[in-house]
Amino acid sequence: MSISEQDAVAALTPARRTVVPSRDRIRESGREAPGAVCHALSARITGPVRPGIRDELAGRFSERAAELVAAGPAADLFPGAATLWPQAVPCRSDSSDAARWRTRELARPLVAHRDPAVRGVLLTYADGVADLVVVAHRAALGASALRRFAGEVLGRTPAPDTAAVTPDTASAAPDAAAQAARLADCGFDDRPDWGLGRPHGPDTPETRTLPLPAGHPAGDTESWTAALGLVLARYEGLTRPLVPALVTDTADPRAVEGIALIPVEAGPAHTLGTVDKSLRAALAAGPVWYTDALRRELVAAGRDGEAFPAVGIVAVGHGPARVSGTEAYLPFQRAPFPVTVSVTRDTGGGLLLRCDHTPRLLHADVADRLLGHVSRVHRALVESPDTPLADVALMDEDELAGTAELGRPAGPPWFEPERIDVAVAAIAESRPDAVAVSFESTRLSYRELDGRADRLAHALRGLGVADGDRVGVCLERSAELVVTLLAVLKAGATYVPMDPAYPQERLAYTTADAELATVVTDRADFPGGDGVRVIGTAELAALAPGTCDGPPSSATGPHDPAYVIYTSGSTGRPKGVVIPHVNVLSLMAATLEDFALGSDDVWTLFHSSAFDFSVWEIWGCLLTGGRLVVVPYWVSRSSEEFHRLLVQERVSVLSQTPSAFAHLMDVERDGAEPAPVRLVVFGGEGLEPRMLLPWFDRHPESACRVVNMYGITETTVHVTAQTVTRVEALTGSKSVGHALPGWWVRVADPEGRPLPVGVAGEIYVGGAGVAAHYLNKPDLDEQRFLTDPRTGERMYRSGDKGRLLPDGRLEHLGRLDSQVKLRGFRIELDEIRAVLMDDPQVGAAAVVLNRTDPDDPATAQLDAYVVLEGDDTAGVRQRAARYLPEYMVPSTVTPLDRMPLTPNGKLDAHKLPRPAPAPVSAPAPAAAPAPVSGAEPAVPQDEFTSTLLEVWQEVLGVPVGPDDNFFDLGGNSLLAMRVGAALRRRGAATVPMRDLYMSPTIRQLAAGRA
CATH class of the missing domain: 3.40.50.980 (Rossmann fold)
Structure with a gap:
């Protein structure tokens, strides 16, 4: 993941710089895995190689290596003299054995503080041909210097006047602590979200390559870094990412190389040319060097993992003339970044793009696409610098068409x-x-x-x-x-x-x-x-x-x-x-055969008719000849009674939100017989599939099919379907499946441009389910109901975040705006805020969705924060309840002196305090005097009351008094079900759900039992 725009600006803001000698970077590089800081080159010598020539090469090698290291900034860090080791290889130079021998020498790293800065091996083959293999520490020889050094040893490049070379002994680099302060909050990540890697897959390195056509411009480090940065900006929705790159400190070809964090300006006002110019200007002003000291500071500040952006670049394809006709260059022996894009040349001298990664980080198809996108953007940058960024296409027509087809399965079955x-x-x-x-x-x-x-x-x-x-x-x-x-x-x-x-x-x-x-x-x-x-x-x-x-x-x-x-x-x-x-008929045609819906099925109407899940329940049943069991309101609020109804009515098709279904599973876990359902359809909110493992223990997949469906009211209830098995439950899959036949999905960036597979963006939905329009809201229609410029079809811009997988399934990743899902209901937080702001007492308001237990969806609640004239938060909540349905009324209202804001003037939700708890009544005294006429009686000190006090406090997580209202303390219908389950497990008398709603305090419940 690249660094966000705001953090990039902070990281590169001019600040006090201190001089950090290059020798420190060399010393720190030894702490890395050796192969990450070494590169290697082999150059062919056509025979015959006589002993005298061998001695001449060895002498020249030792002499030139000694001069380079001695002139360098940290000679004492590389012990011993560099020597060219002769090695006779008993095979011909064109044999596979020779290639394996050469590859092994190229890949054998140096270790700082143990080996010389440069190692040479002369491989002499049986046919008189030889290869000079040179391995160098990057801190001693950069890419250009390594090629020059090999040429000097072979007598093909004149040795420069060493006295004229001023070594870079004191590169200007920012103070590590100051950089840590700027970068500590930068979303560093060593696993790109768009990589579609397998978290539990193999960690073995993989390499994907893309040979570039002969006419592709070679470019330089700056142009390739700009191209990669623009691709990452599009992948991650950033306007100023930082890209780590291996660059040279100065123009001196012998200068050491290091990792610089390079800003790439990707704002909409830029052209490709201005991006390139700004990047070069930033480098000329002084790179932000990424040192091992900086890494330690970042880790100490709470950043885990690699502590630098996941994707970096090594651009060496623009290097000097080749040393020999047959040359092999290994830009690194171990990739320096989790995902390393490098530009090099193949054995024929052609440009080659390469991506080194592991299956845990990148899917192989995603790595191939990344290389293709970098190549396309780089060519445009060099050849068409005046192109506005908005007009730069990552994908060509073939990839666009292929991606569109992934999200569009076969058309719907015919129906009248x-x-x-x-x-x-x-x-x-x-x-x-x-x-x-x-x-x-x-x-x-x-x-x-x-x-x-x-x-x-x-x-x-x-x-x-x-x-x-x-x-x-x-x-x-x-x-x-x-x-x-x-x-x-x-x-x-x-x-x-x-x-x-x-x-x-x-x-x-x-x-x-x-x-x-x-x-x-x-x-x-x-x-x-x-x-x-x-x-x-x-x-x-x-x-x-x-x-x-x-x-x-x-x-x-x-x-x-x-x-x-x-x-x-x-x-x-x-x-x-x-x-x-026709939209509803299309939905049934799309699911009839797959779900095997028919006249033998028994459905439930569990949800309110004002919730679009009811459309699926009512008409899905009646249009397929099934029997619809209408669930009474109070039965729907009691998981025990609802489970009893499922068994009695032999319900076979059950539609539920995951939150409600969790309590139904609790009933079976407590010993109830398994419900007879053959099909469970989830919708209304996101599913955490791991919650289903106990269900699969009691309901084999062969007997009960579980389907997670993503849908929107504006696209007729359901859009996609994913059959959830134990595999999805164990892996925590976020997939909501393929689009239904007749529906299609697309993922696009904020400008509506289609995004590649694996890249997250906004979900667009088209096809048979798209609504006619919003009622009396033409302006909103223009914003949300759009026309696909490629096909002319109508589509709906959902505001949901998601990404397509390589097999065409969709992952749903939440919302892009202030809309949330709570117990299946779609809620615009701005609607609640608008109601609060209408209150004359309220000067400012904010609403957030919180969970008192992050791992428990039943504890989700809406919390409001207000800047208030006075202290009547209860009055603010009561007024909101006059305008909002129960599920939208904030559970808490917390007064603030002022709203915390970001530097950009937006609400800083991370700085909101913990919600203020509802007032808690004082506990009843142990021996209360007899009440006067008309006063509330003392709470009976019986087993029922004490158990209920204990259970409420356990479920709600707050102190509870006898006169506290269950719902004012943050209770909701799901937590009310949990109260019943807790009482059941204790063997205590349960409280009917109707009684809890009608008598929401313990005193009232106790009085009702008296």
């Missing part, structure tokens, strides 16, 4: 486009007596479901509902909810689901924004407003005809809207997503 209600009617006609929906004691056959929906559709028409109208549905989960949704579709209208648990202000906003004229709800205080007809289910049923011959006639078709679901919005208001009928 029709409205959802028409498709359900066809199912009802084919199996009228099969049970379609069950809820508690209610059972509706397909005939009954379809007939009741027909009659309600006529009632809606009688109320004035016309084709294309939007009808609000605000009902608890029940059989009546399913009938009503189907009736709205049969009336030719679009349903707008709302959760009855939402606060009035949110319901009122949705009603007004969707321009609803009719809302079906049993909530007595629904805020309809002027011009809105609010009607209950019983009243609507009373208006329905006793019999009818099918649904009312309608001109709407499969491409008209079926529903509008509101999601959290960054402006402080939710936004409606308009989904046509």
Whole structure:
């Protein structure tokens, strides 16, 4: 990983510099693995090689080596005199044995403080041909100096006037401690995220090479470093990365070489030429040398690993004339960087790009692509320096097309486009007596479901509902909810689901924004407003005809809207997503065969109709002829009761968020019989697959298939599918699988340019599931619903971060913006912040998603921070609860004098303090006086109360008093389930979930049991 822009600026800001002699760098280089600081050269001598010539070469070798080392900055660090060792090789020079012998000598390193600075071996073959092999410590001879030295020994390069050479005895380098202060926070990493390496793979070195075409410009160290830096900038989303490179201290060809951290200006305002010029200017001003002392300072400051950017370059392809026609140059015997890109020449003199790495760091295909991208950018930099960076393409047309195809599987199976209600009617006609929906004691056959929906559709028409109208549905989960949704579709209208648990202000906003004229709800205080007809289910049923011959006639078709679901919005208001009928039919066509969905399946409706997971649950079941078990609200809040329902109803297809599923697994872990499900579909939030290992112990993969699906409301619930096996669970795979047939995915940079395989960027989704638009938000439509310039197809810009894998699967890596997922709900933190800022007491606000236990998703909560006039944080939270659904209300509100900011004026979330805990009541005295009339009774000191106090404190992780509200202390539905599990394990009496919600303090619960 390269260094970020801000840290690069800090690292290269002019500062006080102290003189650090080159001898110190030489001494420190000995601490490295020897091969990392040695390079080698072999030059061919065509025979015959007579003994006299051999002695002449040996004398010249010793003489020139002694002069070089003596003139150097640290002669005392290289003991002994350099000697040319003769070695007779009993084979011909063109044999494979000779090549192996030569390769072995090239790869044998020097060790500082033990070996001379230069070692020479003269390999003489049986056919009279010889190879001079020279191995040198880089601190004594750089790449140019090594070639010159070999030429001098062979008498092919005139020896320079040594007296005229001024050795570099005091290179200017910054003080190590000062550099550590600037670089300690630089995101150093020795494993590039884009490398797709295998963390537990072999650590053996691998080399990939790319021969460059004859017309490719040789360039120099600066141009190749610029090219690599521009590629890394695109890979890692940086505008000023630092690239470590092996460079020479001065223009003197004999000067020692070291690692410099070179800035590459990759901002959008630059051209290739200005990048090159700025890089050369930075080097001319004095390189930032990376020394072993600096490394120790960085490690001491808390940086682990290699403590320098992972990818560096050794550019030697521009070197001087070759010493001989047959020459081999080894730029290093061990790669100096975790991923080392080098530019050298092959045996024929052609330019060769090389990448040294290990499988733990880079996938071989990624290494090949890296070399191709560096080559393409370098050629453009040298030949077209006026090209703006925005116009520089990493990938050629073939790679662009190949990457696009990776994210686009086969097209969807053919199906007849029709409205959802028409498709359900066809199912009802084919199996009228099969049970379609069950809820508690209610059972509706397909005939009954379809007939009741027909009659309600006529009632809606009688109320004035016309084709294309939007009808609000605000009902608890029940059989009546399913009938009503189907009736709205049969009336030719679009349903707008709302959760009855939402606060009035949110319901009122949705009603007004969707321009609803009719809302079906049993909530007595629904805020309809002027011009809105609010009607209950019983009243609507009373208006329905006793019999009818099918649904009312309608001109709407499969491409008209079926529903509008509101999601959290960054402006402080939710936004409606308009989904046509055909999108839902496409989803079922894409999954029907793969998931083997059919009439024998039993599904659950576990989620709120205002959450788009319900679209998959309701219509996925009814469009495939299955039976839909509607889960009562309080049953969905109790993992024990829900598990009991799964067993009783023999549920086979279960859709869950990972957070809710974790508690279902706890029930089985505590001894309950295995649930009979054959297919578990995860969605709504990221999955940590390791959590599934206990599930696989009880549910073999051959009996129950587990599928992790990535999806977005704007792309019709699901986009990709990944079957999760024990292998994925053990490796912690982040893959969400291939795109569904008919859908496609792409990963692009902030400018919308496609990114190569392995490089993380923003996920774009196209194909059959893309929504029609946002309701009444044309400006937002232009930002999020785009046209693919290559194909002309519509696509959705998700705001999610991900990357494509070489096999076409997608990895989901979280969000790029302030949106988060909490218990399956998509939440814009800016919407909560906007509500807080509307409070007259609040001058500034910030909201973050935290986990009290980083490894436990059930402890996730929203924490708000406010700059407040006064100290009424409870009032701030209560007001927010009037406008936000329960899952969006911050668990804590912490007052601050001012918000911590970065130097750029943005919120510095890392400097926010720990959330302030909710006020804790004082414990009840051991012997309280008798309460006066009307006062709260003392908490009974019985086993139930003491156990509950202990369990609450264990689950919530904070002190608990008898009058503390469970939810004000940070409790949520998942932690409430955990309370039940903890009580169950203790053998104590459990608390029904309904009781906990209605009586959220221990005093109230104890009083209810009295």
